Every structure is written in C-alpha cells, then in structure tokens.
Amino acid sequence: MALELRPNCEWCDRDLPPDSPLARICSFECTFCADCVATKLHNVCPNCGGGFAPRPIRPSQEWRPGLCVTKRQPSTRRVHLSHSEGDIAAFAARIKDIAPEDR
Ligand SMILES: [Zn+2]
Numbered sequence: 001m002a003l004e005l006r007p008n009c010e011w012c013d014r015d016l017p018p019d020s021p022l023a024r025i026c027s028f029e030c031t032f033c034a035d036c037v038a039t040k041l042h043n044v045c046p047n048c049g050g051g052f053a054p055r056p057i058r059p060s061q062e063w064r065p066g067l068c069v070t071k072r073q074p075s076t077r078r079v080h081l082s083h084s085e086g087d088i089a090a091f092a093a094r095i096k097d098i099a100p101e102d103r
C-alpha cells in the first residue's frame with residue numbers, strides 16, 4: 001500500500017499537490033502545510049499527538065514500472081479538522097515541549 005497523498009491542509013485547506021514541498025505528514029498521514037505545522041500546531045498532530053515530517057514527493061517520471069504519480073494517483077478526498085481550534089491549541093500546549101521521539 002502506498003502513502004496516501006492527500007490534497008489539502010486539514011487546517012487552512014490550501015492545496016497541497018503531490019509535488020508540493022510544503023506538505024507535512026504525521027505517521028498516520030494526517031496532512032498539513034508547513035505554515036500551519038509551525039504556527040498553529042507547534043509540531044503536534046492534533047489527531048494523534050505525533051510530530052510531522054516533510055511528505056516525500058512521488059516521482060512524476062516512471063523511473064520504475066508503475067511507480068510514478070500518474071500510475072499511483074494522489075487522493076482527491078479533502079480532509080478537514082475534526083477538533084475545534086480551542087481544543088487543538090490546548091492539546092498542542094500540553095504536548096509541544098515533549099520531543100516527538102519521547103511522546
Ligand atoms: Zn495549512
């Protein structure tokens with residue numbers, strides 16, 4: 001199963017196409033933009049409490065058979081926050097000072 005390349009930031013809904021260098025994901029593929037991760041989430045995923053990493057960019061060219069963004073297409077299902085902004089702020093405040101590897 002391939003990484004699910006989600007089309008938008010869950011917080012600000014900006015488009016994050018598969019070649020975007022701004023996409024950030026947690027280990028469960030929750031997807032946000034770099035700005036929201038830095039300024040709103042403080043590197044705390046509001047869904048799981050984990051940290052974020054840059055989302056790898058799937059190659060646009062088919063270097064190996066079947067393994068490119070046109071053969072393994074990104075998701076088109078937009079995902080939106082499932083917690084309130086107040087809840088997320090409190091959640092991040094509680095967790096952000098713990099390094100992701102210690103959470
Ligand atoms: Zn965003």
Ligand SMILES: [Zn+2]
Nearest residue numbers: 026030045048
């Ligand atoms: Zn998460």
